[in-house]
């Protein structure tokens with residue numbers, strides 16, 4: 523399942539949704555632009571309801587982001603999340619993902635963190651915070667010793683640097699918030715968001 527999430531498109535939009543009523547038009551705009559896997563961050567009061575709303579949008583994969591606790595995994599799963607993303611990984615988070623059967627894309631920023639996750643079977647991992655942790659040169663350096671891990675770099679990824687990450691043999695997709703800027707969501711400018719999504723979906727073309 524995480525393989526499907528990470529290979530569906532070159533970019534996973536990282537979404538911050540303040541108003542539940544924005545969730546479905548936003549998700550439809552992104553799916554229309556060719557980005558079906560969506561990460562809804564748990565940074566707003568509306569996030570859990572937004573996940574439930576997005577889970578009903580045809581063609582969308584409703585993911586939950588900023589996962590920090592076992593309770594959030596339980597709640598997101600029952601809200602309809604089909605995958606989860608966390609900035610790092612803890613024992614209790616990994617246990618909860620297993621218990622509630624939520625496919626997890628856990629975060630790692632160093633070789634040791636990536637190795638610990640690999641020991642637990644995670645061959646897809648988020649590289650976070652990508653730019654601050656050394657960017658594409660750091661991530662590319664993992665290919666030699668850890669070729670079996672595929673990463674989704676997130677954090678500081680932009681339309682300008684995304685292609686450099688996507689050219690790495692251990693990167694299949696990137697995550698980023700630039701796809702859905704707050705100003706466009708607040709304005710309900712779904713067409714503009716579809717256009718940004720389309721350019722992102724074409725990054726590998």
Ligand SMILES: O=C(O)C(=O)C[C@H](O)[C@H](O)COP(=O)(O)O
Pocket residue numbers: 536563564587588589607608609650676677678679697698699700
């Ligand atoms: O909330 C989470 O789950 C995170 O781990 C952090 C986000 O993925 C990044 O903050 C997105 O980074 P930007 O694209 O630079 O805005």
